[in-house]
Amino acid sequence: MKNTLQAFRFAFFILLLYSCSTIQKIEIMKPEPDEALPISYKITSSYISFPLKLTVKDIESQTNKSLNGLIYEDKIIDDDKTEMKIWKNGLINITEENEKLKIILPLKIWAKVKYGTSALGISIYDTREFNLNGTVTLLSDVKMSNWKITTSTELENIDWVESPTINIAGKSIAITYLINPTIKIFESKIERSIDESLSKTLDFKSNMLDLMQKVSTPVELSPTYQTWLKITPQELFATEAVLQKKSINMNVGLKCLMESSIGLQPKSNFVREKVLLKPSSNLPDRVLINVAAVSTYEDASRVMNDNFKGKEFSSGKRKVTIQNVAIWHKKGKMIIALDMLGSLNGKIYLSGFPQYNAETKELFFDDLDYAIETKSKLMKTANWLAQGMILNKIRENCRYSIQPNLEEGKQNILKYLNNYSPTPGVFVNGKMNDIVFERVQLTNTAIVAFLNISGNIKVDVNGM
Incomplete structure (x- = not known):
């Protein structure tokens, strides 16, 4: 996710670098920033939906x-009345057969069986030890429950590599003819061991929550401009x-929820227990992503100074x-203060x-004008500036097409939707529609630009 969303910064910078590229005023009565509480803005949730494929070879x-x-x-x-140890005795082979997992497992079994009778308060018991070495074939039904893939495994048959034996008076005696009819003694325990192992291997719940925690860590998109992307997972389906x-x-x-910001690294809002x-x-x-690109006025001023001083x-x-x-906020508008030297010195x-x-696909200031404090002063001291010739040039420079930036983004x-592999064995493919720059909102403390993007993604897990 990190790399796929790096390109969102371009619209963020356009807002900051171009729409305000020629902003100018004069200093007599400074329009003070609003002191009211910050105005909130609503972030529209993003939806990322994709097919996930896990190959049988990876399960194997x-x-x-x-x-x-x-x-x-x-x-x-x-x-x-049974004590048992089961060892894996070679590589497990897993294939798909009639929409079930066919598992061939080489194993070695040692078992101690207690037998005898109890009557009239008298117990007479003895034990015998069995040794088995063979290959079992099992079939597993696969189901998804509570984000965990569960299996229901049944033993189909056992092929003995060595004849099953029993220890009698310290000697191993072959008992193949006896053990085959009584294999039910061991069958359920073999099935249980396979199901427990597959349950651990195919537990997506903890893996997905671990992944969401990593995703929610804010990612620095551009060290030069200190831009960050923060993702807050809400629900998983x-x-x-x-x-x-x-x-x-x-x-x-x-x-x-997705937010982009400029400045110091933002804090993650991820709470593992709150993710549904x-x-x-x-x-x-399909993918439907809505991003709120946020810049404080302080950070926006810093970026503009770096580019337009x-x-x-x-x-x-x-x-x-x-x-x-x-720049700062005043009564729903941006106040842009410019220190100038030349034919007019001042602010x-x-x-x-x-x-x-x-x-x-243009950004512009439709009603960019001198602040009242500036205009009244200019009329007295610099009428040529008040008449608007410089202001018109500022307005012209403020109109900027972001079409090339949208296409570049x-x-x-x-690049990240063409067999991209963020981690070994995971491959991402997909397509996307045009990036849409939706709107701009000013708050008391920051500029917020809203972007959205749609498309689709496919994720294959193959060769982990």
Whole structure:
């Protein structure tokens, strides 16, 4: 997720760097910033839905990692008159057969069986030890429950590599003809050991919550501009798992909030216990992302100063050069303060609200004008500036097409939708529609730009 969303910063910078690129005012009565509490803004939830495929070969690989050496041990003989140890005796082979997992497991079994009778208060018991070495074949039904894939395994048959033996007076006696009819003694315990192992291997709940915790850690998109992306997961959805075509297939959905910001690293809002994990009968194969790109006025001023300090504007023989830029909020508009040197020395203030034209894909200030304090002073001291020639040039420079930036952002994202592998064995493919710059909102403390993007994603797990 981190890399896919890096391109969102472009619209963020456009708002800060271009829409205010030529903002100017004069200093006599400074329009003081609002002191009211910050105005809240609403973030629309994003939805990321994608099919997830886990190949049977990966299940085989993870099961072999999970099951090694002694895989089952029962030390209590009195509960069912059987004590048992089961060892994995070679690599497990797992395939798909008629929408079930077919598991071939080489194993070695040692068992102690207690037998005898109890009557008239007298107990007469003895024990016998069995040694078995063979390959068992099992079939497992696969189901999804509470974000955990569960299996119901049944033993189909056992092929003995060595004849089963029993210890009698210190000697091993072959008992193949006896053990085959009584294999039920061991069958349920073998089935249980396989189900327990597959349950650990295919537990998506803890894995997904671990992943969500990583996703929620704010990511720095650009060290140069100190831009950050913060994702707050809200809900996770999953459809029933289906085993077919040599893989377990399911659809996964994520509902989350996304915010981009400039400045210091924001704090994560992730609370593991608050993330809801829900089943779903059907999830659309689509992505709908809404991003709120946030910049405090202090950080926006810093970025603009880095890019526009020393910019010159002229009208005839008159010239002014910007020395410093600062912006803040006042009664629903942006106040832009410009320190100038040249034909006019001092500080002027502009007032306006950034607009966006969706048809032309342009950012502009529709009503950018001198603040009242500035205009009254200019009329007395610098009428040539008040008449608007410089202001008109500022307005012209403020109109900027972001179409190339939108296209560049789209191309950057597409790189991560063409067999992209964020981690070994995981592959991401997909397509996306155009990025849409939706609107701008000013708060008392920050500028908020809203973007959205749609498309679809497919995630394959193959070769972990």
